[in-house]
Amino acid sequence: MITVQNPGLLTTVMDLGRPGYQRLGIVVGGALDRFSARVANTLVGNDENAALLEIAQRGPELHFAVETLVAWCGGEFEPRVGTEPLPRDRAVRIGSGETIRFGAASAGLRAWLAIAGGIDVPLVLGSRSTYRRAGMGGLDGRPLRTGDELKLGAASEWAEQRVKSPQRVSMWSVRPETLGKQAAPDTVRAMPGPEWEWFSRDAQRDFFLAKWKVTKDADRMGVQLAGPELKLAAEREMLSEGVNEGVVQVANGGLPIVLLASRQTVGGYPRIAALASVDFGRMAQVVPGQTLRFEPITLGDAHTLFLARERDLSRVRAGLARLAG
């Protein structure tokens, strides 16, 4: 059992999302950086889809009434367990009676904190993810509050072994950002979207050349960017249709919005581009005021990057499993 002593700014229970119901208008949602969430869960011996905490900007204070294993991945936070630092990307034993204070992000925006066994909240439509707009999932669709008590599922045998280790902090670490091949700093890779040809030559050029500025209009649904106006070659109306995470749509004002995990299931704005899915996680860390560039990538190369990163994660999983034996 974990007691929430301070919820932080916006801490929510998430897993890998609620796919399968998009045709009914139910958003996929889930951890904004699914890959980091998978790694954090892997580090504590959980199923990749176990429910964990998504932390935004200012993290929570959590009192543990149980000895367990935790791991966190994400942006630049300096959490502490008692007075000791709680290092990122490693499995760390937390003793019964100890408190984690997560603190605020100094760079980046979000982090994912996995706990052995996962957070035990009911499955709603196949997922434990918080869906605020519909008021369901996680803790009745709401962020953590002071006094909440979080139950844990059964930890894996691997985690039970690991907790007995004399070392509080694991020797090994797995940094999600080092798996696969990273884009340059402040860059995400993108391929032309279905309506690429609708845009003017200038817009097509500017999209990949401009330094886009992240605006304050940024949440779990999408990130609005500011920069040169992206004009259509000719006035055209689009009928709404299915969209996806990472899609870059251009609304009436001519500015691009990158859609994130809690995007609506359908959209009616022309889509100039779509991010390579290996770079979705980067969008979870952008902060207002910073710049962002789009680097062109082909669909084939995006798939190659995706498969390479999955292979890297499989190797990590196999390696960790051997450590227990």
Place this chain on the structure above:
Amino acid sequence: MQIMPLGDCALRVEFGQGIDQATHACVQAACAALDATVLAGVREIVPAYTTLTIHYDPAAVAVAGAPPDDLAGWLGSRIEQVLRRAPKSVRARGSVVTIPVCYGGEFGPDLEKIAICAKLSADEVVCRHTKHEYWVAMVGFAPGFAYLAGLPPELAAPRLAKPRAMVAVGSVGIAGVQTGIYPLATPGGWNLIGRTPSRLFFPEQTPPTLLQAGDRVKFRSVSREEFAKLEADA
């Protein structure tokens, strides 16, 4: 029919250009055919007015034997095979879902405006809105939000220039040539003409929404008293 990528984990298949029943029937038939087929890597299929969006997992497509440098082409050709053999349209579902609506007043603050634009009385707008049968072209925007096609053209009205910060649950609205119902209280830019006491989204049930793409819908005008009674029953 045209298949093209939407990023690296979805494909879109386009069946037409406009909001019409023929295109809708093609989309529904294709969706049913793909639902009935197990295609490795396909996660879910989202039908819309003229398209299907097919979400896939590249890793699962690769495991199924696709060449690593052409996962999308390989999956696209399999989708095409299924659709070539599929019927070109489906018959509309037999039953019609009837939705009770209390029109005008505080429930439908934009009813008078629609009436003035259409050069009709408010009663006549209600009469025409309830006389026609609609089809659910797609569900999106919010859980169970059905985009209903088939609105009489004289009732069409552009979206509000400034969306409302909050639209009450059950509000029935008009935007362009579409009509629809808000299943949750959300911000919204549709012209509101009435409100239904029917629930449209129930996450604890299967299926979790009252309406699905392909359903047929009619509206029935109810009094304030009947609205209150139905709301209490719901």
